[in-house]
Amino acid sequence: xxxxxxxxxxxxxxxxxxTSRIKTYVTILRIQGVLLSLIxxxxxxxxxxxxxxxxxxxxxxxxxxxxxxxxxxxxIDLDVKRxxxxxxxxxxxxxxxxxxxxxxxxxxxxxxxxxxIEPIPFASAFSAMIIGIFIIIFRKKLIIHVVGFLILENGxxxxxxxxxxxxxxxxxxxxxxxxxxxxxxxxxxxxRISSTFAQPDVTALGRLKD
Amino acid sequence: MDHLFILGCSLIxxxxxxxxxxxxxxxxLRIYVGVMSAGLLFNLAFALxxxxxxxxxxxxxxxxxxxxxFFRLDGLALxxxxxxxxxxxxxxxxxHSYLNQYLHKAAAVRAFLVSxxxxxxxxxxxxxxxxxxxxxxxxxxxxxxxxxxxxxxKEKPEIQKGSFIYFATTHFATFCLYIFFFLLHSQSGxxxxxxxxxxxxxxxxxxxxxxxxxVGFAIKAGFMPFxxxxxxxxxIAPTVLSAFLSAVIIKTGIYxxxxxxxxxxxxxxWIGAGILAISLFSAIFGVWYALAQHDIKKLxxxxxxxxxxxxxxxxxLGCLGMTYSIQPLIWLGLGGxxxxxxxxxxxxxxxxxxxxVIYSNLHTRNxxxxxxxxxxxxxxxxxxxxxxxxxxxLPPLNGFMSEFLIYRGFFESASIFGGYFPFFMxxxxxxxxFVGGLALACFTKINSIMFLGNERSPHLKFTVTGxxxxxxxxxxxxxxxxxxxxxxxxxxxxxxxxxxxxxxxAQTFSTFAxxxxxxxxxxxxxxxxxxxxxxxxxxxNQRKSxxxxxxxxxxxxxxxxxxxxxxDDINGIAVSVLxxxxxxxxxxxxxxxxxRFHSHAGDFSEDGLVKPIYSWIIGxxxxxxxxxxxxxxxxxxxxxxxxxxxGGTAILWTYL
Numbered sequence: 001x002x003x004x005x006x007x008x009x010x011x012x013x014x015x016x017x018x019t020s021r022i023k024t025y026v027t028i029l030r031i032q033g034v035l036l037s038l039i040x041x042x043x044x045x046x047x048x049x050x051x052x053x054x055x056x057x058x059x060x061x062x063x064x065x066x067x068x069x070x071x072x073x074x075x076i077d078l079d080v081k082r083x084x085x086x087x088x089x090x091x092x093x094x095x096x097x098x099x100x101x102x103x104x105x106x107x108x109x110x111x112x113x114x115x116x117i118e119p120i121p122f123a124s125a126f127s128a129m130i131i132g133i134f135i136i137i138f139r140k141k142l143i144i145h146v147v148g149f150l151i152l153e154n155g156x157x158x159x160x161x162x163x164x165x166x167x168x169x170x171x172x173x174x175x176x177x178x179x180x181x182x183x184x185x186x187x188x189x190x191x192r193i194s195s196t197f198a199q200p201d202v203t204a205l206g207r208l209k210d
Numbered sequence: 211m212d213h214l215f216i217l218g219c220s221l222i223x224x225x226x227x228x229x230x231x232x233x234x235x236x237x238x239l240r241i242y243v244g245v246m247s248a249g250l251l252f253n254l255a256f257a258l259x260x261x262x263x264x265x266x267x268x269x270x271x272x273x274x275x276x277x278x279x280f281f282r283l284d285g286l287a288l289x290x291x292x293x294x295x296x297x298x299x300x301x302x303x304x305x306h307s308y309l310n311q312y313l314h315k316a317a318a319v320r321a322f323l324v325s326x327x328x329x330x331x332x333x334x335x336x337x338x339x340x341x342x343x344x345x346x347x348x349x350x351x352x353x354x355x356x357x358x359x360x361x362x363x364k365e366k367p368e369i370q371k372g373s374f375i376y377f378a379t380t381h382f383a384t385f386c387l388y389i390f391f392f393l394l395h396s397q398s399g400x401x402x403x404x405x406x407x408x409x410x411x412x413x414x415x416x417x418x419x420x421x422x423x424x425v426g427f428a429i430k431a432g433f434m435p436f437x438x439x440x441x442x443x444x445x446i447a448p449t450v451l452s453a454f455l456s457a458v459i460i461k462t463g464i465y466x467x468x469x470x471x472x473x474x475x476x477x478x479x480w481i482g483a484g485i486l487a488i489s490l491f492s493a494i495f496g497v498w499y500a501l502a503q504h505d506i507k508k509l510x511x512x513x514x515x516x517x518x519x520x521x522x523x524x525x526x527l528g529c530l531g532m533t534y535s536i537q538p539l540i541w542l543g544l545g546g547x548x549x550x551x552x553x554x555x556x557x558x559x560x561x562x563x564x565x566x567v568i569y570s571n572l573h574t575r576n577x578x579x580x581x582x583x584x585x586x587x588x589x590x591x592x593x594x595x596x597x598x599x600x601x602x603x604l605p606p607l608n609g610f611m612s613e614f615l616i617y618r619g620f621f622e623s624a625s626i627f628g629g630y631f632p633f634f635m636x637x638x639x640x641x642x643x644f645v646g647g648l649a650l651a652c653f654t655k656i657n658s659i660m661f662l663g664n665e666r667s668p669h670l671k672f673t674v675t676g677x678x679x680x681x682x683x684x685x686x687x688x689x690x691x692x693x694x695x696x697x698x699x700x701x702x703x704x705x706x707x708x709x710x711x712x713x714x715x716a717q718t719f720s721t722f723a724x725x726x727x728x729x730x731x732x733x734x735x736x737x738x739x740x741x742x743x744x745x746x747x748x749x750x751n752q753r754k755s756x757x758x759x760x761x762x763x764x765x766x767x768x769x770x771x772x773x774x775x776x777x778d779d780i781n782g783i784a785v786s787v788l789x790x791x792x793x794x795x796x797x798x799x800x801x802x803x804x805x806r807f808h809s810h811a812g813d814f815s816e817d818g819l820v821k822p823i824y825s826w827i828i829g830x831x832x833x834x835x836x837x838x839x840x841x842x843x844x845x846x847x848x849x850x851x852x853x854x855x856x857g858g859t860a861i862l863w864t865y866l
Contacts, residue, residue, distance in 0.1 A: 107861075114865070130850075133846060133850050136843060136846050137843045137846055137847045137850070138843075140843075145842075
């Protein structure tokens with residue numbers, strides 16, 4: 001079941017690569033939040049305890065409800081253009097992503113022979129990290145950068161679950177804290193920048209260089 | 211009693227808080243000076259009490275044993291705590307009158323006060339640290355806070371340049387220290403200073419660690435090839451900070467070298483000899499460069515290099531003693547070095563704070579523009595003179611006492627070792643005497659040009675506040691006290707040096723000289739001199755006339771003997787080595803036309819060593835400048851590539 005959910009997670013990633021609408025990005029963030037909390041609820045099903053329930057519920061609330069709303073609010077408040085301006089052909093980006101994902105899946109399979117990892121969640125987690133970074137690299141809009149970081153965080157969270165059924169509390173807290181910090185900082189920064197520059201765009205940040 | 215230090219440190223922090231929160235800046239400054247000096251007095255008392263009961267090492271925080279294990283109150287740490295606090299109290303007292311000229315820039319003054327108090331705090335905790343990481347944290351904090359303190363007048367370009375040089379150089383030093391401590395950790399498996407032990411049996415690691423440790427600490431201390439940052443930083447710093455920089459912060463390098471001797475023993479003979487050579491070099495060239503300077507603070511900075519050289523000579527002698535475990539030599543070398551460290555902190559603070567008083571009155575650091583100060587502030591000049599006599603190493607004051615111990619060390623090692631040693635020790639003796647002579651020339655130069663003669667630039671009045679007199683007077687008193695009656699501190703030093711003396715019974719200072727006899731002679735000398743002065747002053751009237759008029763009536767105050775001409779003869783001996791340049795334009799017609807003289811003292815290490823290396827590195831870096839983009843996305847791409855590279859290498863390394 002976890003494997004099925006992980007594969008679904010990977011499919012959302014691929015959809016993210018080809019889409020060019022900001023609305024879709026937010027929807028996919030929401031779907032990923034739901035998928036992640038479903039994946040993280042499995043330890044609870046194996047071993048009933050309240051502690052194991054906290055993280056899935058919190059991540060469901062934060063990842064599936066609060067953060068997408070927040071991103072949406074920024075998009076509406078700042079009147080960002082609703083399409084993504086890619087700096088790479090969508091098809092080339094898809095090829096690159098599929099290639100790196102297949103490399104990750106193969107190497108995860110190879111690694112699972114030596115170590116005690118579950119190959120599919122492991123590879124999907126890594127794919128999410130890589131694609132998050134790719135999105136940051138190949139997109140210009142700052143709001144898309146926020147989404148890229150969030151995808152990266154999702155990958156890290158999934159990575160934690162794929163390594164061991166029970167994450168150390170510190171890792172969980174760290175993951176949750178990271179999200180908050182990134183989103184709030186970027187939100188504040190974008191708000192500030194938008195008062196200075198017309199369109200929030202990373203190329204404009206270059207002018208802040210001393 | 212146990213809580214004195216904690217109380218003192220909290221008072222220092224409270225002082226920083228007051229400096230930020232109290233609204234009128236004058237009031238904030240006053241409260242700051244009061245609270246800080248109270249805190250420093252507590253810490254001084256703590257150091258003294260624990261030094262007197264020495265072999266016992268109490269815990270720093272009796273209530274928290276785990277926290278206390280990060281700190282160690284052994285003799286060396288407490289002795290340096292004593293040095294720090296006794297140099298910091300006068301500096302804090304002088305802060306009040308020195309900062310008065312900057313009160314219109316309240317924010318900058320508050321920032322300076324906060325960073326100054328953090329410098330004081332981190333320096334004190336640094337010498338007490340027993341854990342390598344804690345040491346490095348306080349080391350960094352001290353460096354950074356001193357850098358922020360340098361930026362009091364950050365709008366001036368020379369200050370930006372000088373503080374950057376300081377910042378870059380000390381960070382290189384910290385980099386070396388990281389390597390040093392990591393090597394020590396990998397050898398001993400512990401982070402605690404008390405567990406560090408490195409012997410020559412560990413092979414190459416011993417030499418590599420010693421090299422990096424020595425370079426790191428020597429940059430901080432300002433030994434000669436590594437000294438280039440020191441004249442820049444000291445001349446631009448606010449004077450109270452440059453007094454503390456010169457008196458204490460460069461001494462943390464000396465502290466580190468002492469700790470290194472503790473970790474890496476026994477040392478091979480050539481390391482001791484190498485330290486001796488590098489120190490003698492620093493001493494001679496430091497004072498020679500000092501003689502060529504016109505900037506009073508730059509001059510004092512070069513004198514710091516000279517005195518670090520003298521301290522280093524003591525350490526080198528101590529190393530020779532430790533190699534062959536000769537107890538008297540260890541005592542004379544290391545004890546002389548410790549004593550000179552203390553003395554230098556005292557008289558260098560006196561001179562720097564004095565130069566600060568001059569700067570806040572005349573607003574210039576150029577010696578050639580001063581003159582005639584003795585008429586407006588005779589007592590101030592007297593105090594400055596005491597500092598000058600002490601730093602030149604003349605008998606009735608403390609500078610002589612520590613150099614005396616080092617001279618005794620030369621003679622001791624010449625007679626103990628035999629062979630070719632008497633010849634080398636003779637060379638060292640002559641070298642040190644030469645240093646003393648040059649220092650004397652240098653200080654006669656500045657005292658005569660700055661204080662005597664007529665005013666070269668007109669100034670309305672020369673004010674020295676009561677707090678200034680208090681701080682300078684305290685320092686001068688300590689100079690006199692330890693010059694005449696050094697027995698007090700020599701007892702303390704004996705118990706500190708006992709750390710380095712193994713096996714046999716610890717040596718006491720009383721075997722080296724008839725101390726009471728010396729005290730008697732010196733007291734007699736002082737009595738004689740003071741009666742002479744009183745007699746002379748009461749009998750002669752002050753006479754004002756043109757200096758060396760030679761019958762020429764149209765003299766101006768610029769037509770006086772200058773510092774450059776005074777120093778020219780001695781500097782002429784080694785012009786090429788010292789990078790001294792002068793441009794003279796002499797009129798060749800009968801009637802007077804415009805003539806010019808310009809002289810400039812470079813620095814062989816800066817011009818010949820640092821700048822070429824720096825420009826080479828800059829050249830290499832600009833060749834990859836195309837990688838520097840304004841777009842954040844490129845940086846994330848670079849990060850991804852780097853991680854992929856390392857990850858790929860690790861996987862290949864593990865599974866192939």
